[in-house]
Amino acid sequence: MNRKDVCGSSGLPRPFRLVEVRRENRSVCSFFFDQEMPARPGQFVMAWLPGLSEKPFSLAGASPVRLTVAAVGAFSQAVHALRPGDRLWLRGPLGRGFTLPPEGSRQKLVLVGGGYGTAPLLFLARQAQAAGHTVEVVIGAKTGADLLLGEEFEQMGISPHLTTEDGSAGRAGVVTAVLVDLLAAADSPPAVYACGPTGMLAAVDEVCRQAGAAVQLAWEAYMRCGIGLCGSCEVGEGWLVCLDGPVFGQNPVLNPPG
Amino acid sequence: MPDPLLACRFLDFNLPSPLVLASGIIGTSPALMARAARAGAGMVTAKSCSLRPREGHPNPTALDWGGGLINAIGLTNPGAAAEVEVLRATRRLLQPLGVPLIASIFAGTVEEFRQVARIIQQAGPDLLEVNISCPNVSDEFGTPFAALPDSAAAVTGAVRQEVTCPVAVKLAPNVPNIARIAAAVVEAGADAITAVNTMPGMVIDAAAGRPVLSNRVGGISGPALKPIALRCVYEIRRAVAVPIIGVGGVSTGRDAAEMLMAGATVVGVGSAVCYRGVSAFEEIGRELVALMKQYGYPSVEAIRGVCHR
Ligand SMILES: Cc1cc2nc3c(=O)[nH]c(=O)nc-3n(C[C@H](O)[C@H](O)[C@H](O)COP(=O)(O)OP(=O)(O)OC[C@H]3O[C@@H](n4cnc5c(N)ncnc54)[C@H](O)[C@@H]3O)c2cc1C
Ligand SMILES: Cc1cc2nc3c(=O)[nH]c(=O)nc-3n(C[C@H](O)[C@H](O)[C@H](O)COP(=O)(O)O)c2cc1C
Ligand code: FES
Numbered sequence: 001m002n003r004k005d006v007c008g009s010s011g012l013p014r015p016f017r018l019v020e021v022r023r024e025n026r027s028v029c030s031f032f033f034d035q036e037m038p039a040r041p042g043q044f045v046m047a048w049l050p051g052l053s054e055k056p057f058s059l060a061g062a063s064p065v066r067l068t069v070a071a072v073g074a075f076s077q078a079v080h081a082l083r084p085g086d087r088l089w090l091r092g093p094l095g096r097g098f099t100l101p102p103e104g105s106r107q108k109l110v111l112v113g114g115g116y117g118t119a120p121l122l123f124l125a126r127q128a129q130a131a132g133h134t135v136e137v138v139i140g141a142k143t144g145a146d147l148l149l150g151e152e153f154e155q156m157g158i159s160p161h162l163t164t165e166d167g168s169a170g171r172a173g174v175v176t177a178v179l180v181d182l183l184a185a186a187d188s189p190p191a192v193y194a195c196g197p198t199g200m201l202a203a204v205d206e207v208c209r210q211a212g213a214a215v216q217l218a219w220e221a222y223m224r225c226g227i228g229l230c231g232s233c234e235v236g237e238g239w240l241v242c243l244d245g246p247v248f249g250q251n252p253v254l255n256p257p258g
Numbered sequence: 259m260p261d262p263l264l265a266c267r268f269l270d271f272n273l274p275s276p277l278v279l280a281s282g283i284i285g286t287s288p289a290l291m292a293r294a295a296r297a298g299a300g301m302v303t304a305k306s307c308s309l310r311p312r313e314g315h316p317n318p319t320a321l322d323w324g325g326g327l328i329n330a331i332g333l334t335n336p337g338a339a340a341e342v343e344v345l346r347a348t349r350r351l352l353q354p355l356g357v358p359l360i361a362s363i364f365a366g367t368v369e370e371f372r373q374v375a376r377i378i379q380q381a382g383p384d385l386l387e388v389n390i391s392c393p394n395v396s397d398e399f400g401t402p403f404a405a406l407p408d409s410a411a412a413v414t415g416a417v418r419q420e421v422t423c424p425v426a427v428k429l430a431p432n433v434p435n436i437a438r439i440a441a442a443v444v445e446a447g448a449d450a451i452t453a454v455n456t457m458p459g460m461v462i463d464a465a466a467g468r469p470v471l472s473n474r475v476g477g478i479s480g481p482a483l484k485p486i487a488l489r490c491v492y493e494i495r496r497a498v499a500v501p502i503i504g505v506g507g508v509s510t511g512r513d514a515a516e517m518l519m520a521g522a523t524v525v526g527v528g529s530a531v532c533y534r535g536v537s538a539f540e541e542i543g544r545e546l547v548a549l550m551k552q553y554g555y556p557s558v559e560a561i562r563g564v565c566h567r
Contacts, residue, residue, distance in 0.1 A: 229331075230320065230331055
């Protein structure tokens with residue numbers, strides 16, 4: 001093995017110029033940048049604001065690069081304060097993304113998103129449709145005001161199943177209730193893709209296991225280096241979310257690495 | 259020729275492989291260290307720990323700049339008392355695999371090194387590595403002890419008095435005469451030497467007009483460090499007879515062979531985990547066996563130090 005074959009560079013942060021900001025709901029905005037990135041849905045970037053910090057965000061689109069960010073603390077609020085023409089430095093794409101079934105195999109996919117976890121699923125849905133697959137989407141949130149990206153899925157000809165915990169929009173309850181129905185109604189188990197809070201992912205995993213459906217879960221963890229060195233993103237018994245994930249083919253908390 | 263063997267001796271240990279997980283790379287939890295051992299590491303080193311817990315530096319803390327990595331994690335660790343529990347749990351997982359555990363300690367004063375060593379000794383590590391060479395905390399701790407023979411020897415002697423297990427001292431590459439430092443720590447009681455730690459460096463983003471790491475400076479590791487590390491190990495091997503854990507830029511079996519040829523007894527692997535995943539150990543081991551076979555070395559013992567003949 002030659003060194004240049006194994007030492008691929010995940011790279012330094014590069015400045016991306018913000019072209020457009022779109023408000024998605026009361027706490028989430030999408031940011032569209034001036035460049036593309038050769039990335040798969042499910043991969044993430046480390047976003048750097050010089051002097052402030054560097055934090056992980058999933059790619060909600062790659063051509064052009066799009067991030068869909070919830071304002072939850074100092075860094076994400078600073079991203080929300082950016083205006084067209086401002087710069088954000090991105091390092092990536094990092095991690096392993098989702099894998100789609102072979103192009104032309106025309107499979108049925110179910111995408112399940114919770115909170116801002118819906119963002120990478122939009123990117124995934126576009127690629128899945130382009131590859132000839134049929135896509136169903138389930139979006140969940142606490143309240144109707146927190147639901148995300150439903151209209152964009154509609155524009156793609158997908159009517160998402162909506163759920164809210166307080167029943168203020170769509171079906172009252174959680175996404176797994178809809179997923180159970182979809183799995184029960186299917187002739188053969190569809191491939192399920194999920195991104196959202198870890199509690200939701202564990203529940204989706206369990207439902208899929210019982211139905212015999214293959215599942216891919218985009219996990220989250222506290223990240224520092226983003227490249228498999230520092231150990232801060234460990235989940236379960238020795239998985240590194242930044243290096244082994246963020247997309248796992250099973251619940252990484254229940255299944256230790258081999 | 260039958261397939262060459264990776265099994266080898268280091269101090270009093272029979273190791274399944276000469277590849278060692280270097281300190282600070284995924285050595286933060288028992289499960290991660292056991293994973294490295296299952297993936298083919300012959301020894302594993304825990305993250306360096308200090309007397310009190312440390313959060314480390316804010317992000318950005320580590321980057322791949324193309325020729326290697328740069329990091330200033332800032333010695334994030336839970337403190338010596340909590341580290342004892344991590345080490346104990348790790349030992350339980352490693353023992354059935356026949357993989358020794360190296361604990362790593364650092365401190366700001368000789369007296370504090372003594373205290374940390376005394377606490378960590380309770381965990382019963384197989385080897386204690388004394389990190390006197392971290393370049394990333396000099397704002398807090400000043401010049402590393404590894405910079406001068408006298409300070410390096412003072413720490414070594416103090417730790418040696420506190421513990422019964424073998425002691426390895428980890429040296430810095432950025433010194434004018436590393437052989438003198440090595441001779442001084444061996445004289446003071448070091449049973450082995452780990453060489454080298456990262457090389458201080460800086461990466462600047464021209465568009466931002468500032469260094470990228472929040473700590474501004476960091477330690478260079480990976481491919482860029484390899485020629486520097488090879489020279490250091492070569493010089494140390496000429497000066498002292500104790501075993502050497504040769505570390506710096508080993509990402510392939512060929513790199514590992516070169517490190518052994520320079521005089522390393524065993525070979526540390528750190529940054530390659532970022533490049534190749536945790537399976538780096540298995541893959542580098544396989545490549546090393548193939549090279550040894552190709553070049554006619556039946557064992558790790560046979561390839562060690564051939565550049566000195
Ligand atoms: C792989 C991955 C993909 C992500 N994708 C998105 C996304 O597409 N959109 C989005 O809005 N958010 C995403 N996040 C979460 C995002 O990283 C955090 O919301 C952000 O770091 C918060 O920083 P802050 O300074 O604004 O808030 P803080 O006040 O620092 O923290 C708020 C919360 O964010 C989380 N968080 C903080 N720092 C980190 C960190 N370094 N790594 C991981 N989580 C952290 C913690 O749960 C914390 O409680 C993702 C996280 C990961 C690991
Ligand atoms: C992210 C990171 C963290 C490190 N932390 C430590 C540490 O805590 N203690 C230590 O002695 N060396 C530490 N090192 C240095 C490594 O153990 C090793 O000496 C160095 O990286 C060179 O080896 P490599 O090129 O194989 O990575 C660290 C290196 C990296 C990349
Ligand atoms: S964030 Fe450092 S190992 Fe994953």
